[in-house]
Amino acid sequence: MPAQQSPAGPTVTGEALDASDASDPDVSDAAITPTPAPATGPAGPAPVAGPADGAGRTDGAGRTDAVSEASTATQGSPPVAPVVIRATGVSKKFISYHRRATSLKELFVRRGQASGDDFWALRDIDVEIGNGQTVGLAGANGSGKSTLLKVLAGILRPTHGEVSVSGRIASLLELGAGFNGELTGRDNVYLNASLLGLSRREIDRMFDSIVDFAELPHKIDDEVKHYSSGQYVRLGFAVAVHVDPDVLLVDEVLAVGDEAFQKKCLAKIEEFRRQGRTILFVTHSLDLVESICDRVLVLESGSMIFDGAPEIGTRLLRQRLGSLPSDGSVPYDAAAVRPVLATFARDPGGLPQVQFDPGEKLTVSLTLDLTQDAPERIYLHVYVLGQHDLPIWLMETPVGGIPSRPGLLTVDFTVPKIPELLGAFAISVHVSDATTGVPITKRRFDDLFGISGPQAGGLLKVDYEARARG
């Protein structure tokens, strides 16, 4: 039963699309940059197709359209390929709507003030993405994923820092940042593709294929404002993948489409991946991160808290999401799965004991009481907590969770050899639906068990030497 692998279950509940740009105070920003405004396309205004001349020409928004070919990342999981996307010290501040200056004078006066209503959606983001990488962008709702994509696509200007991208970027961003509603689907296709640098003839050639892919033959001459969100996203994705992009940025809008279309999109993403294009996509599906990403970036409150291997990133995410106070779970005594008992023994079902020695076997047994409303499969993670409830280690159920049935169920986590530790430990269990990842409940048990390590002070036994010098 005990397992160390990453389970497949928990993902964050999908976020509804926020059309945050509708009242975007940042539009004023956009208006003063020469970068085309968001109203013009699901495919973000891309820089000129990237010449590899390393000249690093910069447009007015501070974007360079060519990045040094030789550069590679120095942190996170270092891309070996040339860097195609680079963000350095990128921060993005939004100003709360009600605080917006209503006159030029007010704007001036406010300039020097530290405004309590400034909101930093991105904080000091450094990232380099190498050519051909498939990168997942994850994090809780509101953590800054969409903002980061928009900054990379050139739709939002960072408050601080720099962004450079080489090659043609196509992007499928949030619904609000997409097509012009007053134009027909056909006109939007032409507008978007031409913004990406395609000639009319090129667009003519691919037009039917775009409409086919979007499955919209009967709608293409309707104004886009009459499209459903699913139709809108289908057309946006179809354009984005047809314009032969080097870099594809995809927000979680894909979740809007039906399942068949999602499959088609994923197949396309997979095809792009094989063709060695660079992909950065937002996802709440930890399974997807593990199956197709070379790397995952995790945002939390606008900061990048992780950049690296998918297996580690998803683990971290599960942990973060599982331990968030506002995870949507209900109190343990009211939940459909109630953790009722925690016991410590040497062997599963063995005599409970409170004191253990390092090197000994330890079994933590959790008894759950499941009601009829419990989901089909549940997923547990169990933190062993030290002093001040500091998590010392984590134990999880296997990939996909465990089947649940009404009544009492005991899950044993066996540690074959207790590490060299000293102290008293408690445990905290988090339960979620293994299929959807939705948190169900969590409980910290007060019961303690002790480990009597050989050292007199401190938690951990570390080998060392003490020697006087001089």
Ligand SMILES: Nc1ncnc2c1ncn2[C@@H]1O[C@H](COP(=O)(O)OP(=O)(O)O)[C@@H](O)[C@H]1O
């Ligand atoms: N145009 C905007 N004006 C003010 N706040 C915004 C704007 N866009 C996003 N935000 C805020 O920035 C934070 C990050 O948003 P977002 O990037 O959409 O997060 P995510 O995509 O990870 O859910 C959120 O708190 C959101 O409310």
Ligand SMILES: [Mg+2]
């Ligand atoms: Mg978002």
